[in-house]
Amino acid sequence: CVSLQHVTPPRINGWTPFLLLICLTVTLGTTVPVGYFFGVLNAPAEMIKRWCQDILASEYDTIVTSSQLDILWSSIVSIYLIGGICGSCFSALCSDKYGRSAKRNPFYLRIIIHIIIFRKGCLLISCVLLVISGILFTWCRAAKSLEMLMVGRFLGGIASALIFTAQPMYLLEAAPSELSGSVGVFTCIGVTGGILLAQVFTLDHLLGNERLWPYALSAYALLVMASMVLMWWFPESPRWLYLQKRDAVSSEQALRRLRGKNAEEEVQQELMEMKATLEAKTSEKASSLCSVLRDRELRLPLLLVCSFQATQQLSGINAIFFYSLAILTEAGFSSGAATWLNLGIGCFNLCTSLLGPLLIHKFPRRPLMMLSCSICAMALFAMSFGLFFLESSASAVLDYFCIVFILTFILGFQLGLGPIAYFIGSELLEDQPRPVAMSMGSLFSWIGNFMVGMCFPLLQSVWSSFAFIPCMCVCCYCLLLTWRYLPETRGREPKDVRPLMSQGLASKRN
Numbered sequence: 001c002v003s004l005q006h007v008t009p010p011r012i013n014g015w016t017p018f019l020l021l022i023c024l025t026v027t028l029g030t031t032v033p034v035g036y037f038f039g040v041l042n043a044p045a046e047m048i049k050r051w052c053q054d055i056l057a058s059e060y061d062t063i064v065t066s067s068q069l070d071i072l073w074s075s076i077v078s079i080y081l082i083g084g085i086c087g088s089c090f091s092a093l094c095s096d097k098y099g100r101s102a103k104r105n106p107f108y109l110r111i112i113i114h115i116i117i118f119r120k121g122c123l124l125i126s127c128v129l130l131v132i133s134g135i136l137f138t139w140c141r142a143a144k145s146l147e148m149l150m151v152g153r154f155l156g157g158i159a160s161a162l163i164f165t166a167q168p169m170y171l172l173e174a175a176p177s178e179l180s181g182s183v184g185v186f187t188c189i190g191v192t193g194g195i196l197l198a199q200v201f202t203l204d205h206l207l208g209n210e211r212l213w214p215y216a217l218s219a220y221a222l223l224v225m226a227s228m229v230l231m232w233w234f235p236e237s238p239r240w241l242y243l244q245k246r247d248a249v250s251s252e253q254a255l256r257r258l259r260g261k262n263a264e265e266e267v268q269q270e271l272m273e274m275k276a277t278l279e280a281k282t283s284e285k286a287s288s289l290c291s292v293l294r295d296r297e298l299r300l301p302l303l304l305v306c307s308f309q310a311t312q313q314l315s316g317i318n319a320i321f322f323y324s325l326a327i328l329t330e331a332g333f334s335s336g337a338a339t340w341l342n343l344g345i346g347c348f349n350l351c352t353s354l355l356g357p358l359l360i361h362k363f364p365r366r367p368l369m370m371l372s373c374s375i376c377a378m379a380l381f382a383m384s385f386g387l388f389f390l391e392s393s394a395s396a397v398l399d400y401f402c403i404v405f406i407l408t409f410i411l412g413f414q415l416g417l418g419p420i421a422y423f424i425g426s427e428l429l430e431d432q433p434r435p436v437a438m439s440m441g442s443l444f445s446w447i448g449n450f451m452v453g454m455c456f457p458l459l460q461s462v463w464s465s466f467a468f469i470p471c472m473c474v475c476c477y478c479l480l481l482t483w484r485y486l487p488e489t490r491g492r493e494p495k496d497v498r499p500l501m502s503q504g505l506a507s508k509r510n
Helices: 017-039 045-059 066-098 107-117 119-140 146-174 177-184 186-201 213-218 220-231 238-244 248-259 264-280 289-294 296-314 317-322 324-330 335-353 356-362 365-393 396-415 417-428 434-485 494-501
Strands: none
Touching (some): 017 119, 017 186, 017 220, 045 066, 066 146, 066 434, 119 213, 119 220, 146 177, 177 356, 238 248, 289 296, 296 317, 296 434, 317 396, 324 335, 356 365, 356 417, 365 417, 417 494
């Protein structure tokens, strides 16, 4: 007699089909749009500038000079980064307010704080803001409104800041501890995938033309709306439910959904660990922004988180993708060749980011980070001198050497600086100070991004090819900081890592 039994999909090294679905859906609906925002204005820049010039002339009776138009364009680009800075500050403020007694706050503020701190709720709020931005982009040309374009960019920046704070925490808290590094790199994969998607959609024969550029700006919204349908169905973070909301029943239900039907032992073990964590911190006060900043034991992990996030932006990666077409054109390539080379660089960026889950799972964080910073610094040094000699010699060989240096830099970036900076805060800090630290890291990331967007063109006009030298110095700083202070977090819980950083700058890393 043969009996048929229901077979639950097997767990592969901690992965379940449901957890993989969550990682892919959340990435497609949140971090891919963030990357899309970074890359979408590169190709259609001249078309949008002409539209802005026409709108100012027809609607405002204002004729602008070329330099004034450049200032307006810099404002359109940078207002997204300003929105990111404001969003990071708002996220930190919510974490601070949530740490105090809710009874001291008005009812409407308690509701807002609850939604924002709620991991999945924060992501859904971000998705709503992204959809609103997409609607504004779609109709800005029909409405002849520069304001709609700028408000859409600003709201997108706020949404992106909330995503950078909540998305890594949600995935890391939904996954088992052995997958913390593997799920952490989905943030970086999403951003690089979004940049590539923007490069594809803004090609001339797709949406990057005079007639369709508003749809190129808003195409990401389709991904967001499709992902939101599934995200409503996903469970909340089990750790947040247990440790913050003190709801053991809901936490257990979420864990059972995430771990599968044949993982009773793992579920009970995780519940016992969270119970022990909760009992250990019952007497502690909830972490606020001020209390985290005053805690001497948290100063070194905060320095590491903020430095890594700032270095990630100041390393030169955004300068390359913000101005890649201009860099390739200056290197001697035609406009058409530069466009396709730019797309190829985006493909290479995505392919190297896909190595992240394997590398993070197999290798320790410290050597990956040091190797990444070293390769980035050497590639930037070589690229600076390559572009310098190219300006004087116009050698065709140097054209291709410059491309090799750019690809080498991207490879080095994706080994460590790209993925590790996003999730290292979740491995260095325990549950209480983690939201505040992540929001502070996000703030430094956006400030670094803003500095690149505003300062790199000025440096390029003054120093020409040597504008990448400050970026090289930042990579060297991160290398020294990692070598001296970063403890190895692979295979360790935050409570085991904390004593290694409790003495601040006098701490020993091992």
